[in-house]
Amino acid sequence: MALHNILTSSGDWMRGDGPHHQIVVSSRVRLARNLRNFAFPGWAKKNERLQILETIKPQVELLPEMSDAFSVYSQDLSALEKQVLVERHLISREHAAKGMGSAVVMNRRQTLSIMINEEDHLRMQAIRSGLQLKSVFKMIDKVDSLLEERLDFAFSPQLGYLTACPTNVGTGMRASAMVHLPALVMSEQINQVIQAVNKIGLAVRGLYGEGTEALGNLFQVSNQTTLGEKEEDIIARLHKVIEQIIEHEQNARQLLLQKKPNTLLDHIGRGYGILQHAYSMNSKEALNLLSFMKLGIDLGFFPEPCRQPVDELFMETQPAHLQKGTAQKLAADERDSLRAEIIRAKLGAFPKPSVGTPGPDQAAGNP
Numbered sequence: 001m002a003l004h005n006i007l008t009s010s011g012d013w014m015r016g017d018g019p020h021h022q023i024v025v026s027s028r029v030r031l032a033r034n035l036r037n038f039a040f041p042g043w044a045k046k047n048e049r050l051q052i053l054e055t056i057k058p059q060v061e062l063l064p065e066m067s068d069a070f071s072v073y074s075q076d077l078s079a080l081e082k083q084v085l086v087e088r089h090l091i092s093r094e095h096a097a098k099g100m101g102s103a104v105v106m107n108r109r110q111t112l113s114i115m116i117n118e119e120d121h122l123r124m125q126a127i128r129s130g131l132q133l134k135s136v137f138k139m140i141d142k143v144d145s146l147l148e149e150r151l152d153f154a155f156s157p158q159l160g161y162l163t164a165c166p167t168n169v170g171t172g173m174r175a176s177a178m179v180h181l182p183a184l185v186m187s188e189q190i191n192q193v194i195q196a197v198n199k200i201g202l203a204v205r206g207l208y209g210e211g212t213e214a215l216g217n218l219f220q221v222s223n224q225t226t227l228g229e230k231e232e233d234i235i236a237r238l239h240k241v242i243e244q245i246i247e248h249e250q251n252a253r254q255l256l257l258q259k260k261p262n263t264l265l266d267h268i269g270r271g272y273g274i275l276q277h278a279y280s281m282n283s284k285e286a287l288n289l290l291s292f293m294k295l296g297i298d299l300g301f302f303p304e305p306c307r308q309p310v311d312e313l314f315m316e317t318q319p320a321h322l323q324k325g326t327a328q329k330l331a332a333d334e335r336d337s338l339r340a341e342i343i344r345a346k347l348g349a350f351p352k353p354s355v356g357t358p359g360p361d362q363a364a365g366n367p
Contacts, residue, residue: 012109015311018130022298023246025178025218027132028089029140029235030125032163032172033147034154040164041101041117049101049117056116059150060105063143065112074102083320089127091115112143119164120172122147131246133175133239137231160227170227175235177242182217182295183252186267193248194219201225202241216287216314221245253299268296268353276347280333281340286317293347301353309346316342 018024034040038052053073061071074082074095082096091104095118106113115123124147126140154162161172168174184190194204203224206214221242223234256264271292274281281289293310296302315321317339323330330338 012111012129015129015308018128018132020246021130023180023249024131024242025180026089026127026129027136027175027177028125028127029133029137029173029175030123031140031144032120032161032165032168032174033122033124033144033151034162034164035121036152036154038121041119041121042164044117046101052121053101053103053116056122056151057103057105059147060114060116062150063146065107065139065143066105069105069107071105072103073100074098074104075100077104080320080323084324087315087318087320092118092123094118095123112139114143120168131177131239131242133177133235133242137175137235141231167224168226170225171229171231171234173226173231173234174222175238176220176222177238178218178220179242179245179249180216180218180291180294181245181249182291183256184249185217186264187252187256189248189252193245197221197241197245200241202238215284216291218287218291253295257299264299265301265353265355267292268299268301272296272347272350272353275343276350277344278340280336281343282332282336283317283319283339286339286343287314290314290317296353301355302350306350313343313346 018027035052035055038044039048041049041052044052057071060066061069077085079096082091085091085104086093086096088110090106090110090113092115095102095104095115098117102115102117104113104115111127113125113127124140124143126136126143128136128139156162160170161168163169163172181190181193184193197204201224203222205220205222206218221238223238225234271289275286275289275293290310290313293302294307294314297304297307297310319335322335322338322342326338
């Protein structure tokens with residue numbers, strides 16, 4: 001399958017129809033695995049990396065979930081194509097920097113993606129819309145079990161799965177949920193929530209993971225412990241914390257509606273006005289304004305059919321996505337102009353925000 005065919009659809013996980021989808025954008029579980037008796041990718045010589053690649057890639061392509069998959073060597077992808085995959089969270093920024101000796105295989109629905117020779121020999125991930133950590137883990141665990149029957153993974157009875165980075169040793173698992181928390185940010189409660197989450201051994205990161213900014217009020221919450229705890233227990237603990245974060249965000253939305261309705265409407269109204277009429281906009285501003293539009297839909301200030309085009313714009317306005325449809329490389333100001341044009345076209349027919357009182361479910365951000 002060609003990359004173009006993959007990118008013509010937004011992917012199942014971006015449809016925004018999973019449980020608690022108004023606050024939880026997606027759930028993801030990633031597993032790190034390595035072959036026994038081979039050096040980790042960062043230490044392996046070129047010939048050894050190629051041998052690892054040709055050992056793993058055919059077995060991944062044989063998976064039932066990978067029928068009609070997109071499978072490509074990293075050196076055959078352009079820098080722009082790699083960045084598009086990063087923006088879709090289908091490969092990591094680290095993998096995008098790889099060339100000869102690496103590859104990626106993903107299914108048509110974009111719910112399953114496998115990187116070969118990233119930091120580890122295998123980085124497998126499953127991703128779905130909304131709060132679906134348990135079903136996502138079940139999906140990737142099935143893939144892991146099938147590959148373990150065909151490949152000899154590096155495993156220690158005392159430590160568990162061996163990984164390039166010591167922080168992944170044990171289960172080799174990173175489970176995460178991407179959450180949209182505009183009310184906690186607006187009410188200046190977000191730092192308290194982040195500190196509380198950090199104290200119980202979980203990590204809160206930005207839109208593209210470690211070291212990145214929380215653009216568009218989007219945060220990734222993930223486990224940090226991989227050693228000495230079962231996968232199911234990690235998933236259950238993370239799920240419980242995400243439910244608590246959802247409750248905090250719902251309460252923050254209620255308080256804003258009750259105590260600062262004009263402030264809330266001002267943010268939503270300004271977002272609506274600027275997005276509809278701006279002629280130049282950078283990606284950071286676009287994401288932050290789209291966040292307020294998304295919040296407005298959650299609270300019933302815009303009709304529900306407005307949700308899909310707003311959700312699509314979160315991805316379509318990213319730099320690489322903007323450029324993939326053009327025949328030439330765009331300068332930053334050209335991207336900003338094109339971004340504003342795409343947003344104006346998509347939101348042009350949007351109704352003005354309704355300032356009527358939303359229902360209790362909408363105010364709380366419930367589906």
